[in-house]
Amino acid sequence: MMNLSIIIPFYNCEKYFPKCLDSVLAQPCLPLEIILVNDGSNDGSEKIAEEYAKKDNRIILYNQENKGIPFARNKGLELASGEYFLFIDADDYIAPNTLYQLYRTAKENDLDVLQFPLIELRNDNKKRRPMFFVNQIMNGVDYFNIMMKKRVIPFAPYMNMVKMSFYKSVNFTFNEKLRRLQDLEFYTKLTIKANRIMNINVPYYYFRIDSNTVEKKVRHNKGFYYQCCCIVHDSFNSFINHEKLNKLTVSHLKWLICYFYSFSYNFDYKGSLKSAEQKQLRCFIRKYIFRNRGWMHPYAYYRLIRTFLP
Numbered sequence: 001m002m003n004l005s006i007i008i009p010f011y012n013c014e015k016y017f018p019k020c021l022d023s024v025l026a027q028p029c030l031p032l033e034i035i036l037v038n039d040g041s042n043d044g045s046e047k048i049a050e051e052y053a054k055k056d057n058r059i060i061l062y063n064q065e066n067k068g069i070p071f072a073r074n075k076g077l078e079l080a081s082g083e084y085f086l087f088i089d090a091d092d093y094i095a096p097n098t099l100y101q102l103y104r105t106a107k108e109n110d111l112d113v114l115q116f117p118l119i120e121l122r123n124d125n126k127k128r129r130p131m132f133f134v135n136q137i138m139n140g141v142d143y144f145n146i147m148m149k150k151r152v153i154p155f156a157p158y159m160n161m162v163k164m165s166f167y168k169s170v171n172f173t174f175n176e177k178l179r180r181l182q183d184l185e186f187y188t189k190l191t192i193k194a195n196r197i198m199n200i201n202v203p204y205y206y207f208r209i210d211s212n213t214v215e216k217k218v219r220h221n222k223g224f225y226y227q228c229c230c231i232v233h234d235s236f237n238s239f240i241n242h243e244k245l246n247k248l249t250v251s252h253l254k255w256l257i258c259y260f261y262s263f264s265y266n267f268d269y270k271g272s273l274k275s276a277e278q279k280q281l282r283c284f285i286r287k288y289i290f291r292n293r294g295w296m297h298p299y300a301y302y303r304l305i306r307t308f309l310p
Helices: 017-025 045-055 069-079 098-108 140-149 164-170 182-193 224-243 247-269 275-295 298-308
Strands: 004-010 032-039 059-064 084-087 113-115 118-122 125-128 160-163 197-199 205-208
Touching (some): 004 017, 004 069, 004 098, 032 045, 032 069, 045 059, 059 069, 069 084, 069 182, 084 098, 084 164, 098 113, 098 160, 140 182, 140 197, 160 164, 160 182, 164 182, 182 224, 182 247, 224 247
Parallel strands (some): 004 032, 004 084, 032 059, 113 197, 118 205
Antiparallel strands (some): 084 160, 113 160, 118 125
């Protein structure tokens, strides 16, 4: 078995793709496979992937028609055979010695999930994204509750190294109905189910914000983001009912989905609807807020009220 499976979905990323691949291939010697999933690119990305695959036999290239990021990620997981896996976005890159350090930490501590912070890149300016450091191994429920108390949301593919056997045991996949928030849904549930999870306080990952790749610039119609929130909300409700979670964890899950509901107005509607339509939307959301305020965290309640009751 390979030590690591590095999964890189890509779509029209020829500008930054070589830097991403070079950062992975330059890692110290460690048995790994690099799975490139081409989600129907129509620029030079596929050619770049083919050239790299010819030079390095650790690279596995899979081409598919354009279906979206959740399909590409699921295909990468289907092809992966490593002991641990990590997703990398094709326009991002990792620091030297990242994979060895992450794998050694995960292996020595027998972790199901290892999380780590990242550096945000915007026009080549670097800024560290905040993350609450937990210097101990915990079960997933306790870890999730600590993160939520601190209002930290480290539930992104490129911030998590995951043990393959654990992933297969929980039997989750990325929700292919979602073009947004599918990583939030997937990694939130994965975190809660973990028996052994911890994070480290070293930002190995460089996340490019100002790019135009498969995930970061998803185009959608009005109401799209809100529809994704509704799907995640239903998924979390099913998860809550199935897992019989404690009240604190349930409260934090509901806070999380409400937090994302609060963005749907700005993403989907603000400045794009007629005043009558805006009023209708606010009335609908207002009823939702007031009907459910009993289980909301005060911060989520305040944020939603401020968003939808201007």
